[in-house]
Amino acid sequence: MTACFMGLGYIGLPTAIIAAKHGIHVTGVDVNPAVVEKTNAGELHIIEPGMGDLLKEVIASGMLHASTHPETSDAYFMVVPTPFKGNHEPDVSYVEAATRSVIPYLKEGDLYVIESTSPIGTTEAMAQIIFTERPELEGKIYIAYCPERVLPGNVIYELVHNDRVIGGLNPESTEKAIGFYSQFVQGTLHKTNARTAEMCKLTENSSRDVQIAFANELSLICDKAGIDVWELIRLANKHPRVNILQPGCGVGGHCIAVDPYFITADFPMESKIIGTAREINNYKSFWCAEKVRNAMLEFELSHHRKPVVAMMGLAFKPNIDDLRESPAKYITTKVMQSCNNAQILVVEPNVKEHNVFKLTDYREAYEKADIVVFMVAHDPFKTLPKHDDKIILDFCGIRKSNTL
16 A cells, blocks of 8 residues: 655654554655655654654665655545634644645545544535545545544654544545554544544543643642642542643643634634633743743842843653744743843753754753743753752742752
């Protein structure tokens, strides 16, 4: 079997590699020539443990090659971003562009699958575009939706072992898609229809967002009440039916911070809890930025000089290089905009360079700083020695796993 993966990002590239590893001849397509060049050279352009060796293997064997354009295949997978517009409405233009690019290559019996997180009805809308351009294919190809549900940093394992939800436009399409994924997925493949599969993905991430919002709201209450929120949650979780998540400086990434808007945009009156959770998690980032600015002002008033501030972490979660929708990046930007010439040292150990921020080594930044702001609990930060003379603002609970 041959397959064409449209998009070689954080999900598309690992999925293409895993499929190739399991005997499927894969063409990986990306609009960025630099990504294509690196992939064909066997070099990862993302951070994912263990994926680099697999990429080299499937490139060397000829099972995977990258290109800037689609090639005739038996199956086509849309694995491109679905961001939201400025008004928090979902933007499916990337999915549509990828779909239109494969339309000339489609033939009878082919499988077309959307993996990109999408608003309800997107699969049906793309099918309409396909059949408008190629009416002779209606009823002759298989169309389905199958969202990913992997955790960055553990993608190799989860792509193979996680259950998948697969929803076709008809039962035949569902079965065709299951036949493909069963070649490398050991988890259970759950059958449904396309709309339910689309909503399932949005529901999973919205549920997480609501749970995180509860923890973040507790952190705001505890700060005002003089209570250690980390201790509070640890004690509350001793209840056999309570499992509160850990608070943070907001919610980031291209899933949890984005997907709830796909529901609230289409169902604003019905999605009250989901919408409020988004507001709380967005506010938490603003609140953190205000805490940093207040700490800087207090330092300047008491020491008669401006502080050196270390902003520790830019990624949206620990030990990855993904900065998409990162609350830490937002907080750092807000602090720098109001720093009044204070020295701000920006740290992200998983990124070599950034086009906006000048990055500093985490050890150097920690030693120089008067105020240390932990926003992401990267493992290297947990090795830093304790310094009683530093002001520590811990928004990610790193002091609970360290002596800092």
